[in-house]
Amino acid sequence: MNIHSRKTIAVNTRFLIPNKLEGLGYFTYECIKRIVLNHPEIDFYFLFDRSFDEEFIFAENVKPIVLFPPLTTSFFMVLVVRDISI
Numbered sequence: 001m002n003i004h005s006r007k008t009i010a011v012n013t014r015f016l017i018p019n020k021l022e023g024l025g026y027f028t029y030e031c032i033k034r035i036v037l038n039h040p041e042i043d044f045y046f047l048f049d050r051s052f053d054e055e056f057i058f059a060e061n062v063k064p065i066v067l068f069p070p071l072t073t074s075f076f077m078v079l080v081v082r083d084i085s086i
Contacts, residue, residue, distance in 0.1 A: 006041065006042065006043050007041070007042045007043070008042070008043045008044075008045065009042055009043070009044050009045070010044075010045045010047055011032055011044055011045065011046050011047065012047055013028070013032075013046045013047060013048050013052070013056065014049060015027075015028045015029075016028060016029060016046075016048075016052070016053075016056045017050075018052075018053035018055065018056075029056075032044075032058075033058050036058045036059050036061060036062055037058060037059055039061075040059065040060075040061050041061075042061060043061055043063065044061055044062045044063065045062075045063050045064075045065055046062055046063070046064045046065065047065050047067055048064060048065065048066045048067065049066070049067055049068070050066070051066065052064055052066065
């Protein structure tokens with residue numbers, strides 16, 4: 001592995017639903033927002049299973065991706081474990 005390559009993190013954003021944040025949604029929102037803003041050296045791929053609100057794209061190091069099927073399926077878990085190359 002090249003020690004100068006950027007790190008990449010994929011984030012399941014299924015709890016980030018515009019105008020419907022509650023409980024885990026608020027927790028997810030606050031945690032990933034702070035992590036993204038405090039780590040501009042890391043590329044974050046936010047994985048959505050529906051259209052997303054720009055409010056959730058916290059910085060330039062966030063790359064939104066809309067996937068199918070919905071993120072709740074076991075197929076999604078395979079994607080998270082593998083490298084994402086886009």
